Amino acid sequence: MSLRLDHLVIGAASLAEGEAWCEATLGVRPSGGGKHLLMSTHNRLLNLSGPSFPRCYLEIIAIDPDAPPPGRARWFDLDSPALQQRLRVEGPGLIHWVARVDGDLEAQLIAWREQGAEAGEAVAASRMTAAGELRWRIALRADGQRLFGGALPLLIEWGEVHPADGLPNSGVSLQQLLLRLPQPGLLPGLAADAGEAWLEARLQTPLGLVSLPLMT
Template identity: 50%
Template sequence: MPHTEIDHLVIAADSLAQGAAWCEATLGVASLPGGVHALMGTHNRLLNLSSAGAPQCYLEIIAIDPDAPAPARARWFGLDQPALQARLREQGPELVAYVARSAMVEMHRHGLIQSRLQPGPLLRASRQTAQGVLEWQIVVPDDGLPLAGGAVPTLIQWSGLHPTAAMPDSGVSLKLLTVRGLPDQAAQVLRLRPAVRREALPGAALSVTLNTPRGEVALSSHC
């Protein structure tokens, strides 16, 4: 089975304005404008995390787009969940998922199914940028919830242009990603690069350490 690579981290926010303010206050840098996702009724902001150890890696701040119609299915990353929405309003942005890049996404999707997970269908999505149209395929569970609470990554396969191609260096990079609850068989299917640190439950399904202009910053998903 070919390997997958860490593509991006997902921070959910109640609004993009809230997410932008969180980024500057927490990481010490400004995020970049992203775009809108007509498929899911969301929009985003971005921050380059690429380094020699984790190339083509970025942080995505994502929120429900108040100007977009509701999609016909559950939004990705659990954004429709009332409990998450309440936490975002009351406590601020939250790490909710990470995304793994695959060159053979259908193969990895079937591997997760063989691991007795339900990764969901393969969807096609796109958004317009100043550099052209970004196009990708992404695997999203029918209920929109990240697998194993976020310990299993969302799978993505890009067609051509990658978002980091147009992002300047931010001074922020991924140092460490820790997961709790990633099944052994799923880990063997994904063969993630760079390697994630696996720990036993209980605890947050997903934790990251970022190198930033303000020093190391640790983020964790909701337990």
């Protein structure tokens, strides 16, 4: 079983701030996206696909102020007061990433658990798009906590449709994902160095090369 980088997650205090950040930082505006009824969040997307990272995209996500409380902790640590404060003060930033499971999501969760990494349980999720309902399964902890400060990814297993397939070419592409973990063996198929948890994404954009460090 191996993992592939699926998407980068940009947290924002509001979706409008996230969209403005994307245009100012990457030189383009995001497109698509929608509402997550399960988590009371909403998002916008940007295609990052290229030869090194096919079927890859950037997700800008924020708490949906018009949605009722979800009744559980939101994903990506979005309910963390410390993270909320940083997003309000410092603006949007890279808060997490998601890895796609090529195989059985439950089996990968068991393998992580045996190595001491408790990533939660597989949960079915969906959102509506212009082309219909998008479905996936994602590993969620009950407390919504990001493992290793966000350097260890959430795990996802897509249904028949992948969101990157419907996104237009954005002119932005992911060039490198620089990653360190105390347990790099948790990421079969992905290159990670051993050391203190750390993550940085480097993107080629209309504004030049942009580095996005992890906001912990």
